[in-house]
Amino acid sequence: MKKTNMIIGLVIFAVLVTVPFWSSFVSPANGAAPEVSLDTPAINQMAEPKCVEDVEWMRAHHMDLLNDWKVEVVREGTRVYVSEDGTEYLASLQNTCFECHSNYEDFCLKCHTYSNVNPTCWDCHVEPTVVGGAN
């Protein structure tokens, strides 16, 4: 094989496998994880801010919870969700989640944009707005 062809091939290889490295230097964003805002009227009123389930668990599994709620509410008609610590909640994205997380732009969208996730929640549900709290 000709030397020049080999060098061209190796350069293409090196450029392609290092895409993440050089593209992160070209990109204006610094790539750090976004900070989600918990500064909403409903959360500020809580003595001890607390989500439906443990925060660490919610970070990875909120979509599982919402999916379960969807099945339980729509198909089985069960509106009550009992969390791990025994508290009862109304199983509703609109009325429970968005009551506290009424800041779509600074909460949901932050991580979804960062990780390039496009959930279909808002095909049906109304995005919460920070001004009036929950809809």
Place this chain on the structure above:
Amino acid sequence: MKNAGIAAALVLAILAVVFVGTEVLNLDFFFGGILPFIAMAVFIIGFIYRVMNWAKSPVPFRIPTTAGQQKSLDFIKQNKIENPSSKGGVIVRMFLEVVFFRSLFRNTKAEVTEEGDITYQWEKWLWLFALCFHWGFFLTVFRHLRLFTDPVPGFVSFWENIDGVFWVDLQQIYLTGFILLLGITGLIARRLYLDKVRYVSLVQDFFPIFLIFGIAVTGIFMRYLTHVDITAVKAVAMGLASFNIGGIMEACATYDISVNFWFHLTLVCTLLIYFPTSKLMHAAGVFMSPTRNMANNNRMERHINPWNPEVEVHSYQEYEHEFHQKMKAVGLPLDWDYDEEGNQLPKKN
């Protein structure tokens, strides 16, 4: 079966080390911030070293006996792709080999019949599984760019939407991930269940396919079944991409990332470290195959063997020049004319 067992045990041992390392000893930063850099460095430097080393081997001669009619007389039709005599033909042949694995498509199964005759049968499974596996792997790796770029470029999202055209339960199902798993499972089954293939399979044949199987399974578990904190995963990935060691340390300390992610990442690192030392180097080797990358133009151009030593020769022309006077004296015929000072004149036609 013994070789497959050893390879499986090696992969399981890696998983055990990761489990102890991240869940018991809390060495998340080693697996997230040190090992990946080592793996990437070994992969790139090792890959280039291997190719440079191969490039030093002299290539003796163009191999004319590829599967196709070589260029011959005008009334014999040349197979321009299988046996090209031009650079363009070589490029087409190489492209089809790299992208569609054309030589695997010619795979046949040899069997001896009861009468003792040998028969060759159509056998496309190897080609099909290899194609599924390689394309699935490539496109899955490509999709991972969403974790290594910020903001994510449009072409990555574009591909995600094609790949994830099917939705199950509010979630996109990425087909290429499952095609990769199907392909690698087929390649494992081939080595385990075909007697003749199992007989020639060594630990180093099973190890990479088990490793890739593990990568595919942990990846699918993370995405569809057990789920991970994807924001934390991306924080680690972006820390790696931008050499932000502090960012990785912070992400490892702040978030409790599922062990599944550490399994996945460490298997990938193992694959990268293993790559340059192993048969996986066929990724570069395919471009250097003498039966694929050289035009068969032996009859049109003179190729000089690159390792021929310099040989001192005494040609007839020089011989005649030296002895032309004596030859003339005894009446021997001369091929060249000479001037009065004894210089050889250009040959007459």
